[in-house]
Amino acid sequence: MKRWLWYIIIPSTLFLAFIGVWLVISGGESSLNQMTLFKESFLIHLPQDEKLAKRELQKARRALARLKPSRPYIVIDTHANLIFLRTENSVLFKATCSTGSGGELIDSATGRRWVFNTPRGVFKVTSKLVDPWWRKPDWAFIEENESIPKDPAQRLDPEMLGEYALGFGDDYYIHGTIYERLLGVNVTHGCVRVGSDDLKKLYDMVSIGTLIYIF
């Protein structure tokens, strides 16, 4: 090999090794966008005047306090499949549940696609139902390789949802199940399944308007 080639190979290798070590040491940093997003927060200061500063601080405290739910709220942990009724500092009720499987279903005939995830975010209990009947949606028939019935009565199932249901919008419910053995596993189509005894307790403890936090 020609000698001058070494003058290129050696520095390049050293440079690449340096980059490699630097990457290993740094371990990746947060993106610049995130940093700029909160840049303002670092620059925030109280007014110099003590009275004004105190007032400003009280205002900020009030704003933070307003974010906290004023009464017990439901928390659904889709990672560990747990449901809680809690306040900021204490857990009032805890039970195992089942949440969305994340599975996907595609109707080969029409190309329609469903992803069975439990929605995440903040919701409210919008309805409280006793002995709810399930109105089976199209995917329930497609999944079973059955034809979709034209008669709406054929969609009704009185057993599947258990004895109680708490609706939280868009046809999502916290409800009972006939498959209690599967509690704790992500097997649902998006609803939250709870065992019958726990569901009864939860049903009695919450009212319409109770906040639901799903993460």
Added chain:
Amino acid sequence: MTWFQLGPSSTSSNLQKMLLKARWIALPLCSFLICTALSTCEKRKSGQSSIPNQTAKKWNRERAELEYRLIQTELKLAKSEELYMVLNFQRKVLRLKLKGAVVWDYPIDIYEADSQEVREFVERFQGDDRRLIRFLSGKHLFAAQHKTPDSILAIVGEAVRANPELLQRDVPARFQLLWGYGLTLEVRTDIVGQPKSPLKSTLVEFRHALRRPFGEAHLIVKMRPADALTLYRAARPGLPTLLYPPL
């Protein structure tokens, strides 16, 4: 008001006069009581703040500035639909919050209880610009154990037409959360798990060894397996982390 005109007797007219007079006393009295009740509620609410109400005592500007910055930063985080983490060394608690509400919390139980380590972690987190927020840059799972036996999930998966791998949840035995800048929070549980990606684990350990001479803050926390599962899965790269430094 019709109920004042029930009868023409002198007793009722005296009663009328008394009630009319009482109205002028009752109205200010009621307003006073309502105001007092409201101010008491307000005091209780502000008393719930993470930092004790300093305004009631001697005004400590530095502490007030810190609290103000923390509140403003948290208000900003709570505006988003995303989860955020709060490392509160004042209350010794690790929290996940959504829209300002606590959705998960766990007491910070330092494995190798040494306040020097906590101080180093906090100093490194804050850096020269005294920042209170950083973003998770990564996580690494060293060892884990399947939550549900594969054989059961194979049957369940077939019944619900879902990939058994999708249904499986690995309960972490040991994992690390990384924020960059040499900041690491290591979570250990008391379960013995199967090693995960040994090559990557070796590289991560190697990285720590290389970084140590340049400075590193490494906290080790003990946790219950179910909580470790939640934290590991909820902690995605980019997760905003707010730090409440010890007072």
